[in-house]
Amino acid sequence: DAGVIQSPRHEVTEMGQEVTLRCKPISGHDYLFWYRQTMMRGLELLIYFNNNVPIDDSGMPEDRFSAKMPNASFSTLKIQPSEPRDSAVYFCASSYRRQPQHFGDGTRLSIL
Amino acid sequence: DQQVKQNSPSLSVQEGRISILNCDYTNSMFDYFLWYKKYPAEGPTFLISISSIKDKNEDGRFTVFLNKSAKHLSLHIVPSQPGDSAVYFCAAMDTGTASKLTFGTGTRLQVTL
Numbered sequence: 001d002a003g004v005i006q007s008p009r010h011e012v013t014e015m016g017q018e019v020t021l022r023c024k025p026i027s028g029h030d031y032l033f034w035y036r037q038t039m040m041r042g043l044e045l046l047i048y049f050n051n052n053v054p055i056d057d058s059g060m061p062e063d064r065f066s067a068k069m070p071n072a073s074f075s076t077l078k079i080q081p082s083e084p085r086d087s088a089v090y091f092c093a094s095s096y097r098r099q100p101q102h103f104g105d106g107t108r109l110s111i112l
Numbered sequence: 113d114q115q116v117k118q119n120s121p122s123l124s125v126q127e128g129r130i131s132i133l134n135c136d137y138t139n140s141m142f143d144y145f146l147w148y149k150k151y152p153a154e155g156p157t158f159l160i161s162i163s164s165i166k167d168k169n170e171d172g173r174f175t176v177f178l179n180k181s182a183k184h185l186s187l188h189i190v191p192s193q194p195g196d197s198a199v200y201f202c203a204a205m206d207t208g209t210a211s212k213l214t215f216g217t218g219t220r221l222q223v224t225l
Contacts, residue, residue: 004155031211042217043156043201050210091155095211100146103155 002026006092006104014112018080021107024073025094033101034067034077035091043091049075082111115139116204118216125223131189133219135202138183142204146213147176147187150199159200160187192223 005024013019025032033048047057052069060067064083069075079086087110093101117136125131133147143164148156162169162176162185169176175188189196202216 033212043215045212045214048212056209056212093155098144098205098211100158100161101211101213103148103157105153105155 004092004094004102004104006090006107008107009105010108010110012110012112013082015083016081017111018078019082019086019109019111021077021090021092021109023075023077023092023104025075025092026102027073029094029096029102030072031095031097031101032069032075033093033095034075035093035103037089037091037106046077084111087111113138114217115142116202116214116216118200118202118219120219121217122220122222125192125221127194127223127225128191131187131192131196131221131223133187133189133200133202133221135185135187135216136183137185137204139204139206139214140183141206141208142214143207144205145176145178145185146203146205147174148201148203148215149196150201150218156201189221192221194223194225197221197223 007022034046037043046059047067049069067077089106089108091106093103095101115138146161147159149159150156160171160174162178178185199218199220201218203213
């Protein structure tokens with residue numbers, strides 16, 4: 001039974017480069033969430049989708065961040081251009097209706 | 113504005129004893145509460161939940177208590193085991209925002225031998 005799959009697990013890139021994080025939710029789930037975890041702010045919600053439609057992107061820090069969900073089995077979170085302060089662990093989670101969210105193992109992003 | 117607060121960043125408990133993790137919330141619209149457990153280099157995993165219509169929910173060694181008047185919930189682990197050492201996050205769901213969760217900052221539990 002496959003869980004939420006995120007790729008890559010680790011990403012190291014230089015400031016100014018475009019970064020794309022990928023997520024495959026659990027099949028049949030209708031909600032998808034992107035989170036960022038940092039020491040200072042803990043686990044913060046960036047954006048979430050319902051049936052592939054973005055519902056709330058108020059947590060997206062800046063216009064440099066964008067997220068898409070072209071179909072029910074794939075989502076991307078893009079940062080362009082990246083900055084050192086974007087370094088964090090990014091989690092994707094999915095759920096069915098109001099059931100508990102299932103998380104992927106995260107992407108550890110380091111911007112040099 | 114932190115709507116879900118876990119005021120203890122860390123907790124150390126001896127194996128076999130009870131671990132009590134606390135969580136406070138401010139939003140009276142929260143109607144569903146969850147606890148997640150997180151090991152290093154892994155994503156959070158769901159542990160136990162409670163609806164606002166209940167004051168207690170039990171699952172094996174884990175029990176969650178909800179005190180709505182005090183806007184407080186707690187997670188009890190009895191008996192604590194070394195494998196319980198992890199970061200525990202409290203989370204809350206608002207009646208009006210479907211599946212969206214608001215997380216606390218987490219409590220690191222260490223169970224010592």
